[in-house]
Amino acid sequence: MSDVLRLENVWKSFPSPSGGRLVILNGVDLAVKAGEVVSIEGKSGSGKSTLLYIAALLSTPDSGSISILGHDASSLSLKDMLEIRRSGTGFVFQSSLLLSDFTALENAAMPLLIQGWKRKDADERAMEMLSMLGLADRSSHRPDKLSGGERQRVAIARALSSAPPLVFADEPTGSLDEKSAECVEEMLLSAARTAGSALVYVTHNPDFASMADRTLLLSEGRLSDV
Ligand SMILES: Nc1ncnc2c1ncn2[C@@H]1O[C@H](COP(=O)(O)OP(=O)(O)OP(=O)(O)O)[C@@H](O)[C@H]1O
Numbered sequence: 024m025s026d027v028l029r030l031e032n033v034w035k036s037f038p039s040p041s042g043g044r045l046v047i048l049n050g051v052d053l054a055v056k057a058g059e060v061v062s063i064e065g066k067s068g069s070g071k072s073t074l075l076y077i078a079a080l081l082s083t084p085d086s087g088s089i090s091i092l093g094h095d096a097s098s099l100s101l102k103d104m105l106e107i108r109r110s111g112t113g114f115v116f117q118s119s120l121l122l123s124d125f126t127a128l129e130n131a132a133m134p135l136l137i138q139g140w141k142r143k144d145a146d147e148r149a150m151e152m153l154s155m156l157g158l159a160d161r162s163s164h165r166p167d168k169l170s171g172g173e174r175q176r177v178a179i180a181r182a183l184s185s186a187p188p189l190v191f192a193d194e195p196t197g198s199l200d201e202k203s204a205e206c207v208e209e210m211l212l213s214a215a216r217t218a219g220s221a222l223v224y225v226t227h228n229p230d231f232a233s234m235a236d237r238t239l240l241l242s243e244g245r246l247s248d249v
């Protein structure tokens with residue numbers, strides 16, 4: 024199986040208040056195969072979000088190479104990079120970041136419409152995703168009329184509606200109570216497996232982490248197997 028994501032020797036630092044640089048990632052290597060589910064654990068502040076944003080091309084490293092869906096990220100034009108992000112990847116953030124003026128269905132259908140799907144097909148597909156996530160009867164609700172767990176499930180539907188080959192999730196259940204977190208965790212994994220998407224997710228929760236095919240630990244700026 025081919026790798027859908029490969030990071031080699033990735034470094035990232037930020038300016039520190041005392042004037043120097045704070046090195047957050049110091050030589051991260053990561054390879055993810057098509058359809059593989061990988062979890063990343065690590066202490067608060069260890070750089071998990073930083074790493075995920077770099078891997079998803081939402082941020083750039085100081086050095087190192089990133090290959091995503093067969094493309095070398097450093098040689099992509101802005102247009103090609105946006106196209107890969109739009110049609111090749113999905114991202115579930117810790118808080119759902121749904122568009123507040125749109126219904127659950129419209130939010131879930133949005134990436135498909137942006138990719139040029141016909142409205143009817145996009146709605147049909149988005150509805151299928153919402154149903155799979157137990158939200159069939161919430162499709163016409165706006166985000167402010169949904170619970171936190173429901174909003175995260177809409178965000179999952181949105182990230183996976185086009186079955187992108189690569190999906191990232193940054194503590195997707197971090198803001199939920201234990202019970203809704205468990206339900207959303209199971210749904211995220213089963214939605215990714217059904218779509219055949221590779222999934223890289225970050226979590227503090229060891230039980231959730233252990234549901235992945237492979238669990239990695241980010242510590243002192245590097246990833247290792249758990
Ligand atoms: N834009 C930035 N400027 C300066 N420092 C930053 C910036 N972004 C992140 N950092 C620092 O980098 C470190 C890692 O941050 P990051 O958000 O990646 O951690 P994390 O592992 O995701 O933590 P958490 O589990 O709390 O979400 C932190 O110490 C943070 O303060």
Ligand SMILES: [Mg+2]
Pocket residue numbers: 071072073193
């Ligand atoms: Mg984080």
